[in-house]
Amino acid sequence: MILYNRPMRLFSQTFSINDAEQGSGQPAGRAAPAGSLTFREVYADYAAGTPLLPAARQALLTWLDALPGNPSSVHRRGRLARRGLNEARRELASCLGADASELYFTSGGTEALNWAARALAAHGRQSRKPLILCSAVEHQALRRPLEALADEGGCRLQLLPADRYGCLDLAAAANGLDDPETGAVCLMLVNNETGVIQPAGRLAALCRERGILFLGDAMQAAGKLALDLRRLEADYLVLGAHKFGGPVGTGVLYARQGSPLPPLLYGGPQEAARRAGTENVAMAAAMAAALRTRTDELVETEARLSLLDQRFCDGLRQLDGCRLLVPRQLRLPGYISVLLPRFDAETWLILLDRAGIEASAGSACAAGALEASPVYLAMGLPPEKARHVVRFSFGWTTTAEDIDYCLQVIGRTLAKAASRKDEL
Template identity: 40%
Template sequence: MFVYSDNAATMPLSREAFEAMLPFLRDNFGNASSVYGVAREAARALHGAREDVARALGAKPEEIYFTGGGTESDNWALKGAAEARRARGRHIVTTAIEHHAVLHTAEYLGRQGCEITLLPVDERGLVSPEQVRDALRPDTALVSVMLANNEIGTIEPIREIAAVTRAHGALFHTDAVQAVGHIPVDVTELGVDLLSLAGHKFGGPKGVGALYIRKGVRLPPLLHGGGHERGLRSGTENVAGAVGLAAALTRAVQTLPETMALVAARRARVIDGLSRIPFSLLTGDPVRRLPGNISFVFEAVEGESLVLGLDMVGVCASSGSACSSGSLDPSHVLLAIGLPHEVAHGSLRLTISENNTEEEIDYLIEQVTNIVARSRRMSPLWNEETQSPTERFWPQGVPASL
């Protein structure tokens, strides 16, 4: 059996996105800035895509700027806000569990003279509005807190945090790359100034994203050139990409209530199944959680070997210890929620979608259970006789559910 359960990494292109994109990859190849027929087609489609994305997010079309993906949107939001608000001050507040697209950008800004406050999170990965309020200073230019975490699925109280930030006069950005298309996201209801999204996380194509910039907020251009995207992000527009992103998002939003209910019910079954494995712990918030996110740590197991073992039986999954740079450092998110290094190494993330059938869910539970047991049999950290780890690593006591 083949089970794709790494939907937080990327999702397959939806049928709607594929069909919407095809004409712009073939016949309607025109440059959306040119004046003749085939180009006007492209310009019309781009305009329609912007309207669709705006409608899906509760925004106005002129507040949507297409970008080259989530990383680009995050970079633009942070660097742009830092520059735009330079006169106010150079203090930026963000959290310890952000994606590297935010964290590394903040570190870069730190080297450029900004002062960065990294807020800690609690054991479920939550940041509180009170923490943000306490961190705000007269020279705070920007607060950036993600809407939902990509590893542990925790959904942050963004509406409250945005309100605290904006009442103070600072700009508020949220990285909503994992949230858009998976939970309701309305920029007006959330009250954010800036919001990042990426097409491939909800069935759109890769390499295209968007940044929502609230009307009245002025960011400097990200790319200088021919003046595309109302002068802020130059470069011939990726019409097929924008059209595909919009089609995927429109479909995701239209089917959201049913999809969320279905996926959350299947997630509950997997969480229930994997919680039966001894010395396992669900990471992230059990309730304020993305519908498709199942993230666990298993003591006396290497997450990397679980992922490889699962690959051998056709299951695509990921581990917080598997880093894109090839290093085996445990994930910064798992350390931030207080897991000991040794335990954080044993992490596994499954992210399911509506495409995963009930049979696949059964298979996932069965295979993870088998592979954890097999890895432990070979591990020096596991006592096969007592069926327990040879050593516990919890400085503050083992959590109740282990």
């Protein structure tokens, strides 16, 4: 792969300053931090996308090479493809505590959330319960389709407030559940910008007691939190492979047996005639392999990331003016949102990138936009402060050296800024 005009090795690249000076691969336009720091590439954007796991790559390539394959064909290769698809669905279902018949393959989270939003609106119209409650910190992949449906008159939408850490205000949500017009409630399990773990289990149970449908966005939770749909009383759940080591462009909509699910695409009989079109066996198999790996390694990864998280947060606390937004006990380990002083987040991202560190600000989909993230605003951060928040999200390839390097780069950048040198 060629990026920055040079062969790219992701996630663990290091260069000594001397190597870089001799032109042995320092990326064009990137500056090694001055002094004795060794240039290093640190991928700190796991919330946006994760490296493809070896097991997922293996499954992807095996199926791509194996078949012209259409799972609807009756011949041997067709039957093989069908078997591959069924196995992938079963594997995913077993990771989630679901039945295979409850899983529908999609092109990713956005499609699955749009589909679920339409299902909720259709249910609201039929049951004369058109009100949909949705947290104020939901991803735009859900918020926008709900707003569009509301604009078309397909539902009414009410946002549920979050507290200063971005956690749903459960008491306000419970009040909304008592409105006789409430037909559905939506909440992400883990917030993509802060890593905050939402009280989805409790809210889903309250919904179940009242016969209200519950949609959970598990895009940031799958493969990172233990998910068991036998206990989580969600009617719909959404996941996407590129957040847990699978390829980008594939995801799953879970719809509990009996939950209304009008067809998304009309055509052939695929996906129980609800999403027509030839299924992508290779992507499904890769997604299943990735979720299996992450589920099996969940406890170990969480323990490792907790230590790295603590190391990073302890280091940030030593740096003047850095403010951590969310305490560790409220979020997944490895998602660290920090208000960095002196420069706005965009400038920080450029400075970090020049030093080899890939982080993010706001949600990746909104990157490039100058507005402060709606999530930070919903948390009550004034816009001028929200514009300073940088999100570091670490994962299974992150090492202690990566963390120390990030701290050193931030520390040096702040020190240089303080001494007003303009060589940043």
